[in-house]
Amino acid sequence: MAPGDPQAVLHVDLDGAAHIYAHHGWDWPHGDDPVFESGMENLLSFLDHNGVKATLFVIASDLDDPKKREVLRRAAAAGHEIASHSLTHPELDDLERDAKRAELAESRAKLEDELQVEVQGFRAPSFQVDRATIELLAECGYAFDSSVFPDATFARRLGVGAVEPFPHRPVEGVDVLELPMPAHRPLPFPFHPCYALMLGKAYFSLGLGRFRKLGHPLVLLFHLTDFCDPLPKERLVGWKSRVYTVSNKSAAAKRALCQSFLNRIRTSFEVTDTRTLRAAWA
Numbered sequence: 001m002a003p004g005d006p007q008a009v010l011h012v013d014l015d016g017a018a019h020i021y022a023h024h025g026w027d028w029p030h031g032d033d034p035v036f037e038s039g040m041e042n043l044l045s046f047l048d049h050n051g052v053k054a055t056l057f058v059i060a061s062d063l064d065d066p067k068k069r070e071v072l073r074r075a076a077a078a079g080h081e082i083a084s085h086s087l088t089h090p091e092l093d094d095l096e097r098d099a100k101r102a103e104l105a106e107s108r109a110k111l112e113d114e115l116q117v118e119v120q121g122f123r124a125p126s127f128q129v130d131r132a133t134i135e136l137l138a139e140c141g142y143a144f145d146s147s148v149f150p151d152a153t154f155a156r157r158l159g160v161g162a163v164e165p166f167p168h169r170p171v172e173g174v175d176v177l178e179l180p181m182p183a184h185r186p187l188p189f190p191f192h193p194c195y196a197l198m199l200g201k202a203y204f205s206l207g208l209g210r211f212r213k214l215g216h217p218l219v220l221l222f223h224l225t226d227f228c229d230p231l232p233k234e235r236l237v238g239w240k241s242r243v244y245t246v247s248n249k250s251a252a253a254k255r256a257l258c259q260s261f262l263n264r265i266r267t268s269f270e271v272t273d274t275r276t277l278r279a280a281w282a
Contacts, residue, residue, distance in 0.1 A: 007277050008218040008269035010054040019089045020244055026237050035245055039224030040071045042251055055274040057085035057123045060107035063114045076115045081274055083121030084108050092128040105140040123147050130157040134171045144278060146179040146219055166216040167281035179219050182211045192221040193258055197246055204261055212268050217277055226254055
């Protein structure tokens with residue numbers, strides 16, 4: 001890192017096996033969730049080892065599970081920011097406005113009440129955010145969103161001429177700061193770790209190098225699948241479940257790759273926390 005380098009923040013979406021399977025229409029008939037349980041333990045160890053604070057995007061209904069609630073309380077006590085990843089992880093595009101409002105408002109209230117934290121941020125499941133969602137986030141008291149890619153698809157969804165590739169308020173008159181996902185075009189896929197673990201270090205370096213030339217802050221998005229232990233074969237439902245849970249790699253191999261990604265970022269970005277980044281773009 002050199003003086004004047006742009007800031008980078010670490011975000012983590014906390015989708016466990018139950019939510020991943022439900023999203024793909026697969027049954028999860030188990031009482032435990034090893035993706036969440038091993039993923040959180042390995043993630044917290046990784047963050048502590050690197051001396052960094054992350055923003056954790058929590059599916060609020062997970063607080064109904066005592067095991068998940070306990071580890072989330074530990075994460076909050078360790079200084080990691082808690083944000084919302086909705087109440088139940090639905091397809092927001094399928095919901096009417098009132099149902100969307102409930103997912104946003106009830107998740108924030110539940111997280112604040114049960115974890116005793118202030119929840120300021122939101123990321124939509126599958127990045128399904130539109131103009132109505134941004135408006136509802138403001139109504140529900142959120143300060144920032146991080147669901148948008150700076151491309152034409154999201155410009156249409158938000159009803160704006162263009163989505164900026166740096167922190168901004170995309171909807172005029174709505175006081176919600178967007179922390180956009182990093183631009184990756186013309187590459188076919190984002191370069192954040194859940195893709196880079198499959199596509200390799202060269203793909204990550206190519207995407208990051210192209211983005212660094214823009215000089216904008218970076219949101220580096222992790223998922224619990226980037227750190228969790230592989231699911232046992234008897235809990236997989238074909239090759240797709242192996243891919244979507246990154247069960248083709250050991251936790252140690254994934255951690256080593258994630259460490260290399262973070263080391264690469266530290267050479268040209270100032271790694272900080274989301275509160276600090278937001279303050280710089282208030």
